[in-house]
Amino acid sequence: MSTPTKTFALLLSFTWLAGAVSGQTQVDPKTAIRMLNSQQHQFEQAIVQVADNIYTAVGYHGANTSMIVGTDGVIIIDTLRGPASAAKAAEAFRKYSDKPVKAIVYTHSHGDHTGGASAFVGSEKPDIYATKGFGSATGLNKAVGPIGMKRGARQFGRNLSPAESTNRGVAPASTTDHDGGKGYLSPTVTVPGSGLKTTIAGVDIEFHIAPGETDDAMFIWLPSEKVLFSGDNFYHSFPNLYAIRGTPYRDVLTWSESVAEMAEFRPNVLVPGHTMPIRGEEASTTALKDYSEAIRSVYDQTILGINAGKSPGQIAHEVKLPEHLKDKPYLIQFYGSVPHAVRAIYSGLLGWYDGNPTTLNPLAPKQQAEKMAELAGGTQRLTEQMQVVLEKQDYQWALELSDHVKWLDDADRKLARQVKIAALRGLAAREYNAPNRNYYLSYANDLESGRLSDIWF
Numbered sequence: 001m002s003t004p005t006k007t008f009a010l011l012l013s014f015t016w017l018a019g020a021v022s023g024q025t026q027v028d029p030k031t032a033i034r035m036l037n038s039q040q041h042q043f044e045q046a047i048v049q050v051a052d053n054i055y056t057a058v059g060y061h062g063a064n065t066s067m068i069v070g071t072d073g074v075i076i077i078d079t080l081r082g083p084a085s086a087a088k089a090a091e092a093f094r095k096y097s098d099k100p101v102k103a104i105v106y107t108h109s110h111g112d113h114t115g116g117a118s119a120f121v122g123s124e125k126p127d128i129y130a131t132k133g134f135g136s137a138t139g140l141n142k143a144v145g146p147i148g149m150k151r152g153a154r155q156f157g158r159n160l161s162p163a164e165s166t167n168r169g170v171a172p173a174s175t176t177d178h179d180g181g182k183g184y185l186s187p188t189v190t191v192p193g194s195g196l197k198t199t200i201a202g203v204d205i206e207f208h209i210a211p212g213e214t215d216d217a218m219f220i221w222l223p224s225e226k227v228l229f230s231g232d233n234f235y236h237s238f239p240n241l242y243a244i245r246g247t248p249y250r251d252v253l254t255w256s257e258s259v260a261e262m263a264e265f266r267p268n269v270l271v272p273g274h275t276m277p278i279r280g281e282e283a284s285t286t287a288l289k290d291y292s293e294a295i296r297s298v299y300d301q302t303i304l305g306i307n308a309g310k311s312p313g314q315i316a317h318e319v320k321l322p323e324h325l326k327d328k329p330y331l332i333q334f335y336g337s338v339p340h341a342v343r344a345i346y347s348g349l350l351g352w353y354d355g356n357p358t359t360l361n362p363l364a365p366k367q368q369a370e371k372m373a374e375l376a377g378g379t380q381r382l383t384e385q386m387q388v389v390l391e392k393q394d395y396q397w398a399l400e401l402s403d404h405v406k407w408l409d410d411a412d413r414k415l416a417r418q419v420k421i422a423a424l425r426g427l428a429a430r431e432y433n434a435p436n437r438n439y440y441l442s443y444a445n446d447l448e449s450g451r452l453s454d455i456w457f
């Protein structure tokens with residue numbers, strides 16, 4: 001596939017930014033927007049013919065859906081998030097085949113792949129394939145649903161204005177979501193832990209268990225066509241090893257191994273769960289090998305740091321993608337983020353405690369703020385310093401100082417909020433990681449609306 005992102009990635013090392021840059025995905029605002037726009041072609045609406053008898057609908061919603069045409073019916077791989085978008089994809093597929101749907105396959109249980117199934121089905125009753133354990137241990141605990149909803153809206157920029165919207169890294173900026181999950185049909189055939197090889201509508205098809213983004217994921221292999229459907233264990237972006245909307249630990253090591261297993265098939269075409277397919281045995285196999293290696297490298301570097309006794313914050317600033325991988329078009333951090341992955345691995349394996357006794361029982365935020373003010377020479381001085389660093393476009397530090405100031409009883413908390421809003425927008429403009437950018441902008445809007453005036457999270 002085309003590689004415009006590579007050019008931009010190479011610019012990164014030449015970019016100068018005011019203030020301390022604390023992430024890996026901050027560049028000057030013009031480059032950031034250009035990079036995000038360059039990703040747009042990965043999810044522009046199209047029916048892509050990936051083999052004589054296989055069509056993939058890209059950009060009909062956030063994820064992809066595919067149709068495999070067999071002798072007396074078709075197979076649908078993934079179904080988008082709701083029936084409205086799925087119906088449009090189904091209609092587009094019908095131009096290529098009007099054979100009945102014999103089977104639907106869910107690569108994993110995330111709603112953007114399962115919620116539109118009913119739109120593909122008429123009077124027929126297709127078999128619906130999913131893994132054993134489908135839907136288990138992949139989502140957020142229901143107890144934290146209320147905050148999960150808010151954080152999810154921020155990560156995806158659901159409430160941003162058109163002027164603020166760019167995209168979601170591996171999906172368009174906005175999608176039809178009012179009917180999410182309404183077309184869901186329950187699986188009727190369980191793929192066992194050992195996988196399954198079968199023939200559906202005359203098409204030989206294999207289901208291989210492949211935990212990664214979710215524990216219940218599988219990839220689909222068509223041995224005759226040599227086409228591989230990866231689900232969300234591969235797409236054109238560094239993988240979302242952790243989602244900032246809040247997710248339980250995604251087993252990073254297993255994810256890397258699952259992708260390595262896919263590479264062994266040397267597919268002629270690789271169809272991701274999101275973004276455009278990759279054609280050609282060499283290109284597909286290399287992409288999968290690189291992807292697996294990148295995940296493994298982040299994991300291994302993190303483990304080294306952990307065992308050296310370093311804190312997650314320290315390791316998050318040290319771990320980088322290897323030189324030969326970082327500019328690959330499918331490893332730019334448009335969606336996933338290396339520093340976030342590091343923190344996720346740390347807490348996934350060891351929990352929240354970083355091993356440093358200082359952090360066993362730290363001061364309460366308000367106490368810390370009062371002592372910071374004392375160090376600065378009083379609340380007024382701390383407030384002035386907060387404004388100075390904002391002026392210098394040292395946005396991350398401005399955020400951190402504003403968080404201290406907001407705790408102080410004698411501070412101008414309204415001013416602190418304004419500084420935080422401005423710093424968030426400054427950071428957002430520099431971000432080409434879509435979830436970070438969307439989160440910064442959404443949070444700034446939430447603060448501005450007054451909805452977060454008492455508690456800023």
Ligand SMILES: [Zn+2]
Pocket residue numbers: 063110112113232273274
């Ligand atoms: Zn997805």
